Amino acid sequence: MQGEHLRKGTWLQEEDEQLTNFVALLGERRWDSLAKLAGLRRSGKSCRLRWMNYLRPNLKHGPFSGEEEKLIVQLQQQLGNKWAKIARKLPGRTDNEIKNYWRTHLRKRAPQVRQEEKVCCEDSEWETKDSSIDTLPLSDWELRSSPYETRILDWIMQNEFGEKEVEQDCNSTGTFNYSPQEFAEGCDSWDFSGSLWDLN
DNA sequence: AAGTGTGACAACCGCGACGCG
DNA sequence: ACGCGTCGCGGTTGTCACACT
Incomplete structure (x- = not known):
């Protein structure tokens, strides 16, 4: 993915959905790779920021007390x-x-x-x-x-949660380059061996 | 009504730290 | 020890809505 093709600025709903689905599937890690695999024309940094500041579960968005x-x-x-x-x-x-x-x-x-x-x-x-x-x-x-504890806990939780969300969202949108199921089904053909996708 | 200023928030940028080969 | 990829943090900028003149 070349730098000049990366999108900037406000996130679209489809991008949010795509990011959410793939984070549920892959976890909060390897943002550059996640962005590419999700077909998002965003930098990994941008994806991480969007997730951490806006899409992450349990965030409050209301006024401060x-x-x-x-x-x-x-x-x-x-x-x-x-x-x-x-x-x-x-x-x-x-x-x-x-x-x-x-x-x-x-x-x-x-x-x-x-x-x-x-x-x-x-x-x-x-x-x-x-x-x-x-x-x-x-x-x-x-x-x-804590970023480290969050990763572990979220990975554990997202395996179950993610599957539900993935199925629902995939039926409701047709904009993904890969649907998460397609992606998951295709995982066999991806080389996840080695450090890139290891959980440890 | 139009132009300008300001506040609020989202997003980007640069840098340093860390882990791994 | 070194280079590279990745991540997290803090500062900054961009954008939009609304108030004010």
Whole structure:
């Protein structure tokens, strides 16, 4: 796939469906190869970003709650612009989403939010959380949010989930270069041996 | 109504880290 | 040790919608 043929810009619904199906089939890995096998004219990076920030299951897309807002301000103050780390403390939120939210909503308001927080949380748990964030044990979410743990867990879950979705989506769209079933059936003819597709 | 400014969000880019042969 | 492919992260840009003049 040559660079000049790669699509950029907003993702189409068909592309989302195609990506979702192939991630369900192959897992969150080898994005460049996945993009090619899925027939997506996108870079692997672009596919990964789209999946991580928009298509991944269990993502929240609504507005941030007051508690989330406070936590972002608190963590930003403590960790700096370590958005990935901050995102692991906020279930269902992505680093990109938090980063954007910070830039557009909180950066200017941060001192105010911190002040409000100080007042309203003097007798609450926030104070103690603040000083112990780095030492908190990994929550279930945090564990799942780690890129490495996520891969393992999602691979396990997606084998079953993926099959259902694949069948349903394939019947509803006719735009794939390969349907996932066709792809799966054709897997025998692909050389998946070696490190490229090994799970370990 | 038309032009301009601004906010919000999606997506891209560059770079460093890591694993593997 | 080195090169290559891949991934993750943080900064930046592009685009769209809406408000304002």
